[in-house]
Amino acid sequence: MSKINTKELSANQVQELLHTLKTRFEKNMNRHKSLEWIKVEERLVSRPEKLRILDEMEITGGEPDVVDYDEATGEYIFYDCSAESPKGRRSVCYDREGLESRKEHQPENNAIDMAAAMGIELLTEAQYRYLQQLGKFDTKTSSWIVTPTAIRKLGGALFGDRRYDHVFIYHNGAQSYYAARAFRGSLRV
Structure with missing residues (x-):
């Protein structure tokens, strides 16, 4: 299982x-x-623990960017905005249950545990669809999204992608994994 970097960032x-x-x-x-970037930067600098999380999102290829602002909490919302x-x-x-149910060829990790270790949340279906309004994402890949409990109890899990200029939400067994499927996360700062 890959380890997530928890060291503080140098200056x-x-x-x-x-x-x-x-x-x-x-x-x-x-x-x-x-x-405005200056306000985002002020918020980031005052929260070094969030910078470490954003650095991990960056290191793993997520290309995090601000996609929204929550006026009620004063938080900026970052999503992974990599094209794929x-x-x-x-x-x-x-998730862990899906991983452990595989008798052979287990992957190194699972989306739920990896996101938790990074300190981010998987995108929900609504968040994924919102992201897709900001650009064209996952045109060659796909991303796991938060799966409702009722679906997960039956062994399924949801993922999304964009094909034919349309956003699709599909299902797979939670134990499945593919070279072109990852997960996208969100972080509130």
Whole structure:
């Protein structure tokens, strides 16, 4: 099972990450039209534990970016915005139960445990559909999403992708895994 980095970021790593996030923020203003980078940066700098999580999202290929702002809590909401499912999180089944149910060829990890270890939440179906309004994501890959308990109890799990210029939500057994399927996460800062 892969380990998630829990070390604090050095001052140089923080500056590099902030530069990467700022560049992405400015390049993709359609994702956050009414937001200002300076306010996002102030919030990030005051929450170093969130920077470590964003760094892990970046390291695993998620390309996190701000997609919303919660006025009630003052939190900025980041989603993984990589064009395809994050490369460093692929070939994982949905959850621990699905992983343990595989008698042969078990993957290294599962989406639920990996997201929890990273400190992020899997996108819900509504969040996934919202992300797809901001661009075209998962046109060659797919991403696990939060699965309702009733479906999971029956052995299934949900994932989404974009094909034929349409967003699809599908199902698979929770124990399945594919080289082109990962998961996307969200983080509130």
